[in-house]
Amino acid sequence: MSAKPTPPTHLPDPNNLRDVFAYWVRLKRVEKGWSQERLALECELDRTYVSAVERSRWNVSLANIERIAQALDVKAWTLIKPPSI
Amino acid sequence: MSAKPTPPTHLPDPNNLRDVFAYWVRLKRVEKGWSQERLALECELDRTYVSAVERSRWNVSLANIERIAQALDVKAWTLIKPPSI
Numbered sequence: 001m002s003a004k005p006t007p008p009t010h011l012p013d014p015n016n017l018r019d020v021f022a023y024w025v026r027l028k029r030v031e032k033g034w035s036q037e038r039l040a041l042e043c044e045l046d047r048t049y050v051s052a053v054e055r056s057r058w059n060v061s062l063a064n065i066e067r068i069a070q071a072l073d074v075k076a077w078t079l080i081k082p083p084s085i
Numbered sequence: 086m087s088a089k090p091t092p093p094t095h096l097p098d099p100n101n102l103r104d105v106f107a108y109w110v111r112l113k114r115v116e117k118g119w120s121q122e123r124l125a126l127e128c129e130l131d132r133t134y135v136s137a138v139e140r141s142r143w144n145v146s147l148a149n150i151e152r153i154a155q156a157l158d159v160k161a162w163t164l165i166k167p168p169s170i
Contacts, residue, residue, distance in 0.1 A: 018147055018148075021147060059147050060146060062102045062150075063144050065102065066102045080150075080162045081162035
């Protein structure tokens with residue numbers, strides 16, 4: 001019942017860390033062809049948490065940045081670095 | 086009554102984000118010649134919070150990573166990137 005994964009539709013505000021993190025999580029997840037459910041499962045977080053993260057709604061902490069980065073096979077710091085335009 | 090600022094005495098565990106963050110916060114603070122009290126004041130956080138962060142005791146969230154980065158005049162992502170050896 002999952003929607004087809006779609007990448008972010010706009011670049012994040014580079015001065016907003018939540019936005020930058022949301023952008024990269026969604027992009028990297030979609031690159032893997034994963035649903036939010038799948039990512040949530042991979043990092044043992046709730047699907048609603050992953051959804052909130054991707055909507056820049058959550059003030060994620062280091063421990064969960066690390067879990068998400070490991071699930072996505074990327075370095076944690078790359079998830080909070082604004083994309084170069 | 087502050088102790089003289091001293092830089093980190095060892096490199097952080099590159100696989101431990103708290104450790105990496107603690108390392109950079111302490112290093113950048115000391116480079117500015119700031120006490121923990123001064124850094125706390127600059128980012129409107131408690132001195133005991135800054136102290137806990139520098140001892141890798143705190144699971145810091147994005148909002149506070151951003152505040153600390155702004156106070157230290159560095160990009161947030163540089164504070165969680167393991168130092169190259």
